[in-house]
Amino acid sequence: MTRQQVLDLYFLDARHKLIEIAAFLDRVDRGSGEADFRLDAFREAMKHLADGEPKRAETILMALSDPTREPIGIAPGKGAIGAWPGRS
């Protein structure tokens, strides 16, 4: 696809998601109380959007991943939350 074709197909969709992220960050700012490591992880990951490097999707997924190698002792529950607390 040409860049023009990519823009024609995806610009409005990406614009919509960008504004959703902006509105999410505003909403968090307006909230009361403390945030947690997820917000730090989100802000860190977001930096890769503007760093001009290729493979941004992969880099952002890695920024939100547990990079360690050792299995953990006991599963604390069943769910995942989307960011790794060990990074902050």
Add this chain to the structure above:
Amino acid sequence: MRYIEPHAHMVSRVTDDYVAMVTSGCAAVCEPAFWAGFDRSSVQGFHDYFCQLTEYEPKRAARFGLPHFCWLCLNPKESEDAAFAKDVLAIVPQFLDRPTVLGIGEIGLNKNSRNELKVLEWHVDFAARHDQLILVHTPHLEDKFKGTRLTLDVLRADSRIRPERVIIDHVEEHTVKMVLDAGFWAGMTLYPETKCTPARAVDILDGYGQERLWLNSACDWGVSIPLNVPRTALEMRRRGWSAEAVDRVIYQNPVRFLSQSPRFRVE
């Protein structure tokens, strides 16, 4: 258009989903054994579930003209209790010879714990001893990268395992390369919020080739879209893919992998 849905939890879906899938071109559906959303309290609970997968659900699908196949195992969300897992694995041989069973799955890791890893090793050993195909689930979100690496370590450590007979599911941009480089098949799951979207799945197909990849909706009792494979076909067409190229990914690829089981047949 024709397609295979190689990963769907139809016991959680309504009959309207069968109608929608068949009228969208679905030619066969495959159902891996999965967590029910709550822990089963006994081995008998698994026995009943395996009966549902091998007896009742194929009959329900047949009412809509859809061939239904399944994979059996104890899923990673219930494998923290290793002793219980061992008891469940002990009843699986009773079901292995049933006519729609394709192999062992979806096995794997969830939180990447020691017991999950041990139970994964038992399943891999079990599949090797019974010469079964393997379908692997990889963990969610922050646990996926680590879990995929640990899973590959387990599979590569067992010399009886042939990578072309194993599909590692739910890959994303950060895990697809290590899976394909190791010679395994990779599955992309099309979810509305987590895993891959149709657009990202097509990006991955563009970037990593289309030889050993398949697409699935993994629809279950949670937020999921049973028609996400044909919707991704639409995404490919919007990007200029030919009908033949689309068919290769959504029909021919899963048929090629699944036909390694003599039980898998599509018209």
